[in-house]
């Protein structure tokens with residue numbers, strides 16, 4: 001029997017036993033498009049040891065939350081290995097958020113999700129005191145624990161059973177390991193100021209199939225509660241920032257050199273000084289510092 005068939009038998013066997021489900025309908029078989037594949041449930045792991053032989057030659061779906069949704073991908077190598085564009089996301093996906101726990105003590109938002117000058121801020125920043133406990137927002141499994149000196153500092157990524165992934169960055173210390181199963185509310189790290197950070201804070205991201213969305217769509221940071229326990233991810237609302245991302249991807253910059261002025265830069269790229277001023281939020285008389293980036297598209 002082929003590995004594919006063995007895997008399908010395993011999936012169908014498990015289908016009736018798991019508690020979570022999601023409203024995307026991954027097709028197990030071309031003739032079986034109505035079948036909902038059920039998501040992994042951490043509490044159910046121990047009950048299924050005897051069924052492991054069904055899938056021993058395939059991806060270990062027991063340890064890969066939301067495996068079908070993520071096309072069985074489970075890697076600690078990259079934050080977003082999925083390469084799924086927002087345009088290609090399903091129109092509406094049900095996310096079961098019933099086990100939510102707010103991730104820290106503070107509800108003080110120090111920086112919002114959204115456009116920055118030359119890059120996009122894919123998370124929300126929340127004030128912490130160094131050493132504050134940071135908790136997993138939903139149950140799932142730790143996919144990445146890593147350190148980026150010029151970026152996230154100490155950070156971790158959890159794949160949740162409900163299909164979301166969350167990122168916790170600039171930590172003092174991570175207290176869990178890759179492949180560790182966590183429950184919502186488990187202490188996973190201590191807040192800090194590591195990496196590219198100008199003060200102690202938690203950089204918190206929520207991603208779905210690799211694409212970050214504004215955590216305020218799901219969480220009311222004032223009250224530390226969810227807006228709703230059942231959340232539907234939609235391209236229209238959840239990813240309402242898609243236009244900004246597209247515009248940013250198309251943006252082009254000129255690095256100011258000695259002797260440059262706005263007229264010269266405008267001529268070079270076939271635009272007007274007025275357009276440059278609007279794009280860069282500067283006045284025609286602004287002094288251009290050598291090395292500064294001027295957006296021309």
Ligand SMILES: [Zn+2]
Pocket residue numbers: 111121123124125202203204
């Ligand atoms: Zn941030």
